Every structure is written in C-alpha cells, then in structure tokens.
Amino acid sequence: MHPLLPSLAAVCLYAGAATYQGLRLTQRSTPDKRLLALLGVLALLFHGGSLFLQLHNVQGLTLDFFNAASLIAYAVIALTLLACLRIPAENLLLLLFPLGGLTVLAAEFLPSGTIRPIDEHPGILAHILFSILAYGMLTIAVFQSILLLLQDHQLKHKHPSGLIKNFPPLQTMESLLFGFLWAGWLLLSLSLLSGALFLDDLFAQHLVHKTILSCFAWVVFAVLLWGRHQLGWRGHKAIRWTLAGFCLLMLAYFGSKLVREFILHI
Known part of the structure; x- marks a missing residue:
C-alpha cells in the first residue's frame, strides 16, 4: 500500500480538528472534548499508518529528516492527547494539529537526503x-x-x-x-x-x-x-x-x- 492515501487522510483530519477548535475558541465557546479527541485519534491512526509505510524497510528503519520530523510530531500529539485525559492541555492541540499536518505533507512530498537504514x-x-x-x-x-x-x-x-x-x-x-x-x-x-x-x-x-x-x-x-x-x-x-x-x-x-x-x- 502506498502511504499517499493515509497521509492525505491524516492531513484532512488534522485540518478539520484544528479548524473546529479554532472556530469554537474564536466564538468564545468550549470545544467538545470528545469530538476533538476523536478527530485527533483518527488523525493519529492514519498518521501512524503513513509513517509505518514510509519508515519500514527490509534493511531497517528509513529515518530521514522529514520522516523524523513527522515521527516526532506524531509522538508530541499522541502524548498531548494522553495528557488531556488528566490535565487541561487541550489548548496545545490548536498548535499541534497543524504541525502534524505539515510534517505529514513534508514527509510525503518533499525530497529527502541520502541516509542509510538504521540497524534494528x-x-x-x-x-x-x-x-x-x-x-x-x-x-x-x-x-x-x-x-x-x-x-x-x-x-x-x-x-x-x-x-x-x-x-x-x-x-x-x-x-x-x-x-x-x-x-x-x-x-x-x-x-x-x-x-x-x-x-x-x-x-x-x-x-x-x-x-x-x-x-x-x-x-x-x-x-x-x-x-x-x-x-x-x-x-x-x-x-x-x-x-x-x-x-x-x-x-x-x-x-x-x-x-x-x-x-x-x-
């Protein structure tokens, strides 16, 4: 399977979640935490799928510059969503969702440098x-x-x-x-x-x-x-x-x- 489809799905979900949260906050109303979490989790699922396809290599992990940025963004968003279960960290997602979408696009479409697969x-x-x-x-x-x-x-x-x-x-x-x-x-x-x-x-x-x-x-x-x-x-x-x-x-x-x-x- 090519990583293009899950990458585009992740970008759309990140954009939708950020737009929804931004509009609600602009209107001085609180976003629905369950809906925001659902959009975030779905985006992470597709983001993770695209990362797996981009990183997986028979010789090891292909962790080039843009793949690394996408992987770090994935970890940041996942950790923040987990933190939201116990502490009020939802405001961070307004910045992190667009960041996740941008790194997914960069990993999918921007050329990467030459790098050897990482020994597993x-x-x-x-x-x-x-x-x-x-x-x-x-x-x-x-x-x-x-x-x-x-x-x-x-x-x-x-x-x-x-x-x-x-x-x-x-x-x-x-x-x-x-x-x-x-x-x-x-x-x-x-x-x-x-x-x-x-x-x-x-x-x-x-x-x-x-x-x-x-x-x-x-x-x-x-x-x-x-x-x-x-x-x-x-x-x-x-x-x-x-x-x-x-x-x-x-x-x-x-x-x-x-x-x-x-x-x-x-």
Missing part, C-alpha cells in the same frame, strides 16, 4: 525511542512556555483575546510546563544512557556534535529544574531556560541531520 538492534531501537519521546515531550514544553508567555503578556496589559480567555489559569499552565519538562528531562537522560550503552562510539565523528549539544541541553534542563525546586524559578526566567535548552536539542538533532544528509551526504 533492540538497544539501538530503545535509544531511538527514548530520543523521539524526549524531543516530543520537550517540544510540548516549548509550546506550553510560548502560550504561557503570551498569556502572561496579555493579562498584564489587561487585554486578553478570546483565545487567551479559554486558557487555564497561569498557575495551572506553569504546572503543566514543569510537568512536561520533568518528563522530557528524564526521557533525555534515558536516551543518553542507552546511547552510551548500545552505540559503538557515542563520540564518533558523525555523532560528536549531536552528543555534545544533547549533553549541554541536558545540563540546561537540569539547572532549570533545580532552580525551580530550590529557588522557585518561574515566569520569564523559566521560559528563557526552556527555550535555550530546546534550541540546543534541536540543533543537536535536526542540525546534525541537515549537515549529514544535505551537505555531507552521509
């Missing part, structure tokens, strides 16, 4: 899984920090828009942010640990930049979480540290893949 050794696959989940959870944290910054700015200037009025209180938004950060940091720790255990040389020439930048990101998030626990860091300081750590992490992953696939062709 269980330890290496565990490292890849932890890495993707860590990037996904920390991506949620970044979206949450941007929404928190926007909400704080509009409340301070006393002109919250219709969208902001539907957000949970600032304290709840901040608690969500640090919940995502703790989960992402723990997953990143497991990613680095599994990489050290199962990769032949974590500091090989094609991995050294990714490893060093990921370690720097790990330190940044660790300092942020320590500052929150010991010094009560919050607000703009927490947001700045979150964005700094995320930028290092994205440079480590996507920066290295861009250089390898489109410049060095390895």
Whole structure:
C-alpha cells in the first residue's frame, strides 16, 4: 500500500480538528472534548499508518529528516492527547494539529537526503525511542512556555483575546510546563544512557556534535529544574531556560541531520 492515501487522510483530519477548535475558541465557546479527541485519534491512526509505510524497510528503519520530523510530531500529539485525559492541555492541540499536518505533507512530498537504514538492534531501537519521546515531550514544553508567555503578556496589559480567555489559569499552565519538562528531562537522560550503552562510539565523528549539544541541553534542563525546586524559578526566567535548552536539542538533532544528509551526504 502506498502511504499517499493515509497521509492525505491524516492531513484532512488534522485540518478539520484544528479548524473546529479554532472556530469554537474564536466564538468564545468550549470545544467538545470528545469530538476533538476523536478527530485527533483518527488523525493519529492514519498518521501512524503513513509513517509505518514510509519508515519500514527490509534493511531497517528509513529515518530521514522529514520522516523524523513527522515521527516526532506524531509522538508530541499522541502524548498531548494522553495528557488531556488528566490535565487541561487541550489548548496545545490548536498548535499541534497543524504541525502534524505539515510534517505529514513534508514527509510525503518533499525530497529527502541520502541516509542509510538504521540497524534494528533492540538497544539501538530503545535509544531511538527514548530520543523521539524526549524531543516530543520537550517540544510540548516549548509550546506550553510560548502560550504561557503570551498569556502572561496579555493579562498584564489587561487585554486578553478570546483565545487567551479559554486558557487555564497561569498557575495551572506553569504546572503543566514543569510537568512536561520533568518528563522530557528524564526521557533525555534515558536516551543518553542507552546511547552510551548500545552505540559503538557515542563520540564518533558523525555523532560528536549531536552528543555534545544533547549533553549541554541536558545540563540546561537540569539547572532549570533545580532552580525551580530550590529557588522557585518561574515566569520569564523559566521560559528563557526552556527555550535555550530546546534550541540546543534541536540543533543537536535536526542540525546534525541537515549537515549529514544535505551537505555531507552521509
């Protein structure tokens, strides 16, 4: 089966869910959570089907730049939908659904660089899984920090828009942010640990930049979480540290893949 049909179905469902949620929030009414979840789950099913067809290879996993972006978006949306079962994280979906649709389109239609299939050794696959989940959870944290910054700015200037009025209180938004950060940091720790255990040389020439930048990101998030626990860091300081750590992490992953696939062709 060709991945085109499930890709187009996923894009349509993501677009429909985002449009429905956006219209409801613009009208200052609460979207139906069950309908939103249903659309999101259906979109994920088709997204997962297209990913399986694009990634599956008899020699291993074909994880090129755009497939990786699509896989991370899939993990982010899936984790957010799961979080919505316990905490009010629905506002994040308004940004994540379009992101999911864009990455599906990119993986399907944009040309990718040259990349060798990944060996399906269980330890290496565990490292890849932890890495993707860590990037996904920390991506949620970044979206949450941007929404928190926007909400704080509009409340301070006393002109919250219709969208902001539907957000949970600032304290709840901040608690969500640090919940995502703790989960992402723990997953990143497991990613680095599994990489050290199962990769032949974590500091090989094609991995050294990714490893060093990921370690720097790990330190940044660790300092942020320590500052929150010991010094009560919050607000703009927490947001700045979150964005700094995320930028290092994205440079480590996507920066290295861009250089390898489109410049060095390895």
